[in-house]
Amino acid sequence: xxxxxxxxxxxxxxxxxxxxxxxxxxxxxxxxxxxxxxxxxxxxxxxxxxxxxxxxxxxxxxxxxxxxxxxxxxxxxxxxxxxxxxxxxxxxxxxxxxxxxxxxxxxxxxxxxxxxxxxxxxxxxxxxxxxxxxxxxxxxxxxxxxxxxxxxxxxxxxxxxxxxxxxxxxxxxxxxxxxxxxxxxxxxxxxxxxxxxxxxxxxxxxxxxxxxxxxxxxxxxxxxxxxxxxxxxxxxxxxxxxxxxxxxxxxxxxxxxxxxxxxxxxxxxxxxxxxxxxxxxxxxxxxxxxxxxxxxxxxxxxxxxxxxxxxxxxxxxxxxxxxxxxxxxxxxxxxxxxxxxxxxxxxxxxxxxxxxxxxxxxxxxxxxxxxxxxxxxxxxxxxxxxxxxxxxxx
Ligand code: PLP
Numbered sequence: 001x002x003x004x005x006x007x008x009x010x011x012x013x014x015x016x017x018x019x020x021x022x023x024x025x026x027x028x029x030x031x032x033x034x035x036x037x038x039x040x041x042x043x044x045x046x047x048x049x050x051x052x053x054x055x056x057x058x059x060x061x062x063x064x065x066x067x068x069x070x071x072x073x074x075x076x077x078x079x080x081x082x083x084x085x086x087x088x089x090x091x092x093x094x095x096x097x098x099x100x101x102x103x104x105x106x107x108x109x110x111x112x113x114x115x116x117x118x119x120x121x122x123x124x125x126x127x128x129x130x131x132x133x134x135x136x137x138x139x140x141x142x143x144x145x146x147x148x149x150x151x152x153x154x155x156x157x158x159x160x161x162x163x164x165x166x167x168x169x170x171x172x173x174x175x176x177x178x179x180x181x182x183x184x185x186x187x188x189x190x191x192x193x194x195x196x197x198x199x200x201x202x203x204x205x206x207x208x209x210x211x212x213x214x215x216x217x218x219x220x221x222x223x224x225x226x227x228x229x230x231x232x233x234x235x236x237x238x239x240x241x242x243x244x245x246x247x248x249x250x251x252x253x254x255x256x257x258x259x260x261x262x263x264x265x266x267x268x269x270x271x272x273x274x275x276x277x278x279x280x281x282x283x284x285x286x287x288x289x290x291x292x293x294x295x296x297x298x299x300x301x302x303x304x305x306x307x308x309x310x311x312x313x314x315x316x317x318x319x320x321x322x323x324x325x326x327x328x329x330x331x332x333x334x335x336x337x338x339x340x341x342x343x344x345x346x347x348x349x350x351x352x353x354x355x356x357x358x359x360x361x362x363x364x365x366x367x368x369x370x371x372x373x374x375x376x377x378x379x380x381x382x383x384x385x386x387x388x389x390x391x392x393x394x
Contacts, residue, residue: 007061007198008267015056015260027053027260029253046245050253054260055228058218061197062210064232067240068256072193072213073098074249075227079189079211080134081243082236083112087133092119094144096191096213097360099136119148120303126156129186137207138191139200140303143319143355143371145294147303150190150310154206160185187236193217193346198270199313203232209240216346217316220262220269224255269348269376273316276382277374283383284320289328289390294319294369316374317345319355326367329354331393333370338377338385345373350382 005013017023033044041047055066069075076099083089091103093116103114117128119137125148129135135157139148190202193213202210212218214226231237244250251259274297281295296307297314307314322329332352333341339352351373355361374382 010060011057011198011266012264014060015053017053027257029257031253045248045250048253048256050256050260051251054256054263057260057263058197058212058214058228059230061201062192062230063201063203064210064230065234065237066228066230067237067244068214068251068259069227069229069244070249070251071225072096072211072215072227073102074247075211075213075229076102076191078240078243078247078249079209079229080106080112081247082187082239083133085111086113088113088115088131089134089136090115090117090125090128090132090186091136092138092141092146092148093117094141094146094362094365095119095136095138096142096193097355097358097362099138099191100362101360103136118146119153120146122149122152122156125153129153129157130160132157132160132186135186135188136191137189138194140194140296140307140315140317142194143317143369144365145296145301145303145317145319147296147306149306150200150202150205150207154188154202157186157188158206194315194317195311196266196270196315197230198267199315200311203230205310208233208236214259214263215344217266217270218263218346219259220266220347221258222344222347222349222351224258224262226251226255226259270313270316272376273374274313276376276379277316277318277372278314279379280372280374280383280386281318284318284386287387287390289322289394290320291323292321317371318374319369319371321366321368322370324366324368326354326356328393329368329370330357332386332389335389335393336385337388338381339372339389345371347373348376350375350377 030049035041051068059066106112107114115128117124137148188207189209190207192210193216196217210230212228214228278297281293284290284293295318296303339350342351343353354370356367
């Protein structure tokens with residue numbers, strides 16, 4: 001694809017079959033567990049045409065080579081497996097609870113150790129990352145909506161390969177520190193699920209690996225569980241591909257094809273969802289029962305300046321709190337008629353949930369925090385339903 005094309009065009013055209021007479025316009029899933037000998041494909045656990053089309057498209061958007069996995073967690077597990085035995089991972093205090101639980105499980109067996117850090121605190125990340133083997137970042141974080149200064153913390157991680165580091169944060173602050181360990185530096189991983197490659201491209205900011213729960217915005221219709229990693233580093237790509245084939249966490253061709261079909265409309269879906277998210281954030285801010293709204297698109301949000309500098313939009317997820325009243329928050333979730341009370345996010349239908357209903361959610365996430373995943377319905381209908389839920393839950 002021509003590099004000058006806008007991502008909203010790339011998402012439609014990348015990864016399609018070659019334009020030759022009689023070629024299909026779109027890809028189809030190939031249902032075969034093995035292939036006739038003599039080529040490089042070999043066996044269904046090593047490759048599939050539906051994977052290739054999906055991976056070419058996602059890779060073109062992120063600026064690297066993609067690998068698809070059976071789920072976001074399968075992708076995350078393959079990435080964590082790159083940490084040497086006894087190695088140390090720096091991970092966010094707030095992030096998707098499943099990834100944090102995976103790291104905790106591995107720490108409990110002695111496989112690795114974990115340092116948890118507030119990813120919005122650049123100095124704290126820079127200090128924690130010295131001597132680490134992996135820096136795992138989410139931005140914005142799930143569900144606290146904190147924004148990490150990605151260029152600054154990636155520069156700090158890079159500089160741990162030896163010597164002094166100086167980085168300019170996205171908000172213009174000059175940061176400096178001294179790295180003590182002469183290592184290659186940690187592998188920097190960014191979970192880009194919330195932002196999507198249309199709003200944020202971490203590889204272009206120097207990250208080594210981007211990870212996705214493609215279950216969310218990428219597939220976009222709440223009908224598929226799928227994951228992916230993307231890297232521009234050939235060694236890392238080969239190491240991850242080896243893990244996919246040996247751990248066997250492969251997606252089915254049908255799921256991958258559905259995800260690609262969904263991905264084609266990501267630009268349009270996001271445009272609608274994020275403009276509605278901005279509208280709802282403002283309405284919630286003005287609602288008397290709401291004590292806090294977390295959305296980087298709000299000018300007063302702590303992450304606003306950073307998000308404006310490193311993202312091309314503020315996304316379609318937001319969280320809000322209702323004065324510490326967890327029972328009220330729970331009743332709101334159970335009182336909506338249009339919004340679906342369900343976990344997950346990124347689909348065309350709007351979802352809401354109180355995150356602390358899950359026992360594994362991080363205890364510093366407020367009990368009354370409700371996360372909204374804004375779909376593509378009419379904004380006025382979504383707000384009217386939330387308003388009636390506030391009233392009927394009282
Ligand atoms: N990362 C984030 C930010 C998520 O929200 C999720 C799922 O909710 C995952 C990773 C895990 O992905 P999956 O559910 O596809 O395994």
